[in-house]
Amino acid sequence: MQKTAIYKLKIVLIAFIVLSISSCSKDEDLGNLSDTIIVRHKNADMPAYIHGNGSEKIFLITLHGGPGGMGLSFRGTAFNSIENTCAVVYFDQRGSGMAQGNYSEDGITIDIMAEDVLALVKVIRKKYGGDSRFFLLGHSWGGTLGIATLLKNQDEFLGWIQVDGTHNPRDLYLEYIANFERVAAEQIKIGNSISFWESVNKLLVDVDTEFNRDDIQRLNNKAFEAEKKLRSDNLINRPRGGRDDLVFKYNLLTFYWNVLNTQSKLDPGIQGILSYTDRLPEIKTPSLILWGKHDMVVPTVLAQEAYDNLGSNIKKLVIFEKSGHSPFGGEADLFAEEVILFIDQNK
Amino acid sequence: MRKYIFAVLCLFALSLNAQDKISDTTSFLDKIEFKVGYSGNLIWNNGLNLGAEYLWKEKVKTKTRKDKLKTITHQYLFNGNLTFSNNFSTETDAGIFTNYGLMWRRTNTKGRQISIALNPLGYYRSFLPETYEVKGDDVKKVFLPGRSYYAPSLSIGLGKLRKDKKLTARYFNINLMYRTPYNAGAAPSISFQYGYRFNFKKKK
Numbered sequence: 352m353q354k355t356a357i358y359k360l361k362i363v364l365i366a367f368i369v370l371s372i373s374s375c376s377k378d379e380d381l382g383n384l385s386d387t388i389i390v391r392h393k394n395a396d397m398p399a400y401i402h403g404n405g406s407e408k409i410f411l412i413t414l415h416g417g418p419g420g421m422g423l424s425f426r427g428t429a430f431n432s433i434e435n436t437c438a439v440v441y442f443d444q445r446g447s448g449m450a451q452g453n454y455s456e457d458g459i460t461i462d463i464m465a466e467d468v469l470a471l472v473k474v475i476r477k478k479y480g481g482d483s484r485f486f487l488l489g490h491s492w493g494g495t496l497g498i499a500t501l502l503k504n505q506d507e508f509l510g511w512i513q514v515d516g517t518h519n520p521r522d523l524y525l526e527y528i529a530n531f532e533r534v535a536a537e538q539i540k541i542g543n544s545i546s547f548w549e550s551v552n553k554l555l556v557d558v559d560t561e562f563n564r565d566d567i568q569r570l571n572n573k574a575f576e577a578e579k580k581l582r583s584d585n586l587i588n589r590p591r592g593g594r595d596d597l598v599f600k601y602n603l604l605t606f607y608w609n610v611l612n613t614q615s616k617l618d619p620g621i622q623g624i625l626s627y628t629d630r631l632p633e634i635k636t637p638s639l640i641l642w643g644k645h646d647m648v649v650p651t652v653l654a655q656e657a658y659d660n661l662g663s664n665i666k667k668l669v670i671f672e673k674s675g676h677s678p679f680g681g682e683a684d685l686f687a688e689e690v691i692l693f694i695d696q697n698k
Numbered sequence: 699m700r701k702y703i704f705a706v707l708c709l710f711a712l713s714l715n716a717q718d719k720i721s722d723t724t725s726f727l728d729k730i731e732f733k734v735g736y737s738g739n740l741i742w743n744n745g746l747n748l749g750a751e752y753l754w755k756e757k758v759k760t761k762t763r764k765d766k767l768k769t770i771t772h773q774y775l776f777n778g779n780l781t782f783s784n785n786f787s788t789e790t791d792a793g794i795f796t797n798y799g800l801m802w803r804r805t806n807t808k809g810r811q812i813s814i815a816l817n818p819l820g821y822y823r824s825f826l827p828e829t830y831e832v833k834g835d836d837v838k839k840v841f842l843p844g845r846s847y848y849a850p851s852l853s854i855g856l857g858k859l860r861k862d863k864k865l866t867a868r869y870f871n872i873n874l875m876y877r878t879p880y881n882a883g884a885a886p887s888i889s890f891q892y893g894y895r896f897n898f899k900k901k902k
Contacts, residue, residue, distance in 0.1 A: 387789055389829035391840060395881070396826055398790045446881045449790040451824060451845055453879045470832035477830055477837040599787045602742040605885055612883050 381405040381479070384438050388478060392470040393463055395452035398422070399471055400441040403434030408483045409509075409698055410475055411690075412440045412468065414493030414500075416516075418617045419610035421448045423600050425490070428591055429679040432687035437486070437694055442471060444496070446613035448601055459616050461625070465499040472507050486694055488512040491649060491676065495520060498627045501634050510637045510697040511663075512690060515676050517649045518657050521626035524562045527570040530650035531555055534577065543584040551577065562623035574647035578675040581645050588673040590680030631660035638666040639693040641686065643674030665697065727898050729753040731866065735893010737781045737873075743791060745783025747891050751801060752776040768807045777801040777815050783889070793844075795822040795875070797851050809859030811867070815852070822849035822877050847877040853891070865894040 386401045400423055401410070411433065413425050422441035430439055443450045445467055446459050468487070476483050487508045489497030494516010501511055517523055532555060535548040554573055558566040581587045638661050642654035651670065658668040669689050671678035679686045730752050737747035755774040760767060778798045785791035799817030829843035855871035871891040878884035 387827050389790075389826045389843060391829055391831040391843070396829065396843070396845065398788070398827075400788070443790075449785075449788065450881070451885075452881050453845065454882055456882050459882050473832050473835070473837050474830040477839075478828075599741060600785075601788075602739075602785070602791060602887070604888060605791075608885055609881065612881065616882055 381408070381438075386478075388474065390442075390467065390471050390474050392467050394454040394458060395445045395450055395467065397445060397450040397452075397467060397471075398443045398448065399474070400426075401438055401475075402426070402441070403438045404436060405438035405479065407437065407698070408479060409437040409486070409694065410440050410479075410483055411437050411486045411488055411512075411694065412442060412471060414442065414468065414487070414489040414496050415444065415447065416491030416493055417447055417610060417613065418444070418492045418496075419447045419606075419613035420444075420492070421597070421601050421606060423448070423597060425679065426597070428683035429687040429690070432684070433690050436691045440471070440475065442468070446609055446616070448606060448609070450609075456616055459613065461496060461499050461617065461621065464496055465503050468496070468500040469504055469507065484509055484698065486510045486512065486697075488514060488690070489516045490514040490679075491516050494518065494649075495621070495625070495627070498631070498634070501636060502627070502630055505634060505636045508636055510639065510693060511634065512639045512641065512693065513654075513657055514641045514679065515643055515646050515649050515654075517653055518627040518631060518660075519625075519653060520621045521624055522628075523649070523653075524567050524570070524623060526650045526652055527567070527574065528555060528558070528560075530647065530652070531570070531573070531577070534645075534647065538580075538584075543586075544580045547576070547580050564619075564622065567622055571648065574676075577647040578645065581647070581675060586673070587643070587645050587675045588681035590677065591683055628656065628660055631657065632662040635662050635664070637693075637697045638663045639689065640666070640668045641671070641678055641689060642669070643671050643676055643678045643681065645673075645675045648676040667693070724753075731895045731897040733869065733893055733895045735869070735891055737889055737891045738783050739889050742785050742787075743783040743887075743889065744786065745781060747779060747781040747893060749777065749779040751778075751895070754800075770807070771805040773801075773803045773805070775801045775803060777817065779817070781891075789827045792825040793822055794825070795820060795849055797821070797849065797875075799851075801853075803857075805859065809861065809867075811855075811857035811859065811869075813853075813855045813857065813869075813871075815855070815871075817851045817853065820849035820851050820875065822847040822875070847880060849875050849877050851875040855891075857895075865896050867895040869893060869895065 382404055384401050384403055384405045388399050390397045415422050415424055422443040425441055433439055445464050472485055485508050487497050494513050498518045531551050535551045538548045539545055640654055640658050642651055671682045674681040733749045735747050738744035753775050757772045759770045780796045782794045797817035797820035799815055801813055801815035803811055803813040805811045823846050824844045826843040829840040831838050831840050851873055853871045853873045855869050857867050857869040859867045873889045873891055875887045876884055
């Protein structure tokens with residue numbers, strides 16, 4: 352009786368060990384990744400949330416806007432489809448989201464943040480294998496950071512996806528003014544939200560004609576307001592879906608505190624000063640430029656400038672007709688299609 | 699660091715002084731109460747708070763108003779807390795923190811309490827998920843990853859005595875904590891604490 356019990360116990364134990372080992376199989380995990388890892392680099396601990404299909408070991412590293420945004424803000428709608436194709440890495444940059452650390456004010460620069468992205472690449476290689484391959488996507492401020500990263504080491508990436516991001520923060524101020532003048536004239540002519548666009552014209556009279564730090568903030572705020580008006584006038588699609596549980600992922604007090612701190616430290620060295628336009632020809636990586644036609648935050652003229660100057664032999668510019676600053680929300684299906692096609696063609 | 703050591707020594711000295719003053723009237727168990735409760739902000743962080751309060755000084759004022767006897771008690775207590783909280787959604791905001799300081803508490807005739815606690819001595823240790831440190835081309839997995847912060851706090855609370863109950867009182871505190879150095883500055887946080895106090899007083 353006792354021998355039978357011990358025999359059965361051994362079988363259960365062996366079965367448990369075999370099942371445990373098979374459940375730890377890397378291939379099975381890679382097909383449906385849902386990992387959170389932290390990259391510790393130069394006194395910062397930065398979360399990377401990795402989701403999706405990593406079976407081909409293709410990782411799309413996403414760089415959020417801001418500076419000071421949230422990595423997971425991309426998740427949902429378009430990125431749900433992209434996660435079926437590859438593993439998407441949602442990265443909280445230094446001083447953003449839930450990233451923490453201990454560094455001086457000199458410890459947060461675009462140069463160090465670009466090194467952080469390259470450190471993330473090394474960490475993913477360490478965790479998932481040296482044969483991992485990478486695409487880089489940057490939205491808004493993430494577009495600036497992405498360019499800075501590629502200029503440090505573009506050999507790490509199979510492709511670059513620029514989404515309504517600026518390679519030229521130096522000239523953004525004047526582009527704001529020119530774009531507002533154009534759009535305000537168009538909208539008043541067709542009778543859309545006339546009082547709002549007249550208030551835009553008043554603002555344009557009020558702001559400096561040369562770069563002014565206070566005025567760029569006013570123009571930036573007005574740009575977001577303008578997109579709301581364009582949405583209510585049905586020129587921009589309303590964002591579909593999105594992540595309902597995002598509010599539970601980030602402590603909003605910590606998040607807003609980080610936004611204020613990070614922007615106050617980074618912006619003075621970037622706005623009205625930094626431009627990568629002259630260095631874009633150095634980027635030979637295949638590039639996809641995705642832009643909303645009605646982007647008021649980073650005007651569309653910068654999309655054409657990026658396309659014209661990038662040194663890549665393989666490059667494509669796609670303008671989303673019914674989108675503003677975030678086409679992945681407004682035209683999610685089309686956005687996902689373009690990204691998946693680009694990855695398939697260049698992997 | 700020197701000023702923290704000085705502050706600890708001051709508190710220790712005050713504590714010894716306080717013990718001298720009231721040791722002949724009440725025992726240690728009469729003066730200490732423990733507390734256990736929820737700590738967090740319901741949405742992002744949720745956790746458990748354990749603590750102890752040691753009575754240092756007490757003033758009882760009695761007055762008659764409209765033929766009713768009113769008793770107002772003012773207490774000064776040494777206060778210590780140990781709290782664990784976590785964002786269970788992402789695991790990127792887990793931490794354990796402990797703080798020590800002084801609390802003032804007023805109790806009215808009906809047993810309703812208000813309190814203010816200032817905890818200048820605070821330590822926060824964050825716990826991070828799987829972490830890799832990158833130095834040049836070298837990538838190493840970090841053992842027990844996390845960060846340490848100096849974390850003073852201020853707590854404002856309400857409470858109610860529960861007569862003849864094992865759990866002697868309940869409390870609700872709003873706790874403001876400041877973590878530093880955090881990134882290139884400091885980070886504030888707000889949490890609520892709701893729980894019960896109990897003691898091991900000898901029944902008379």
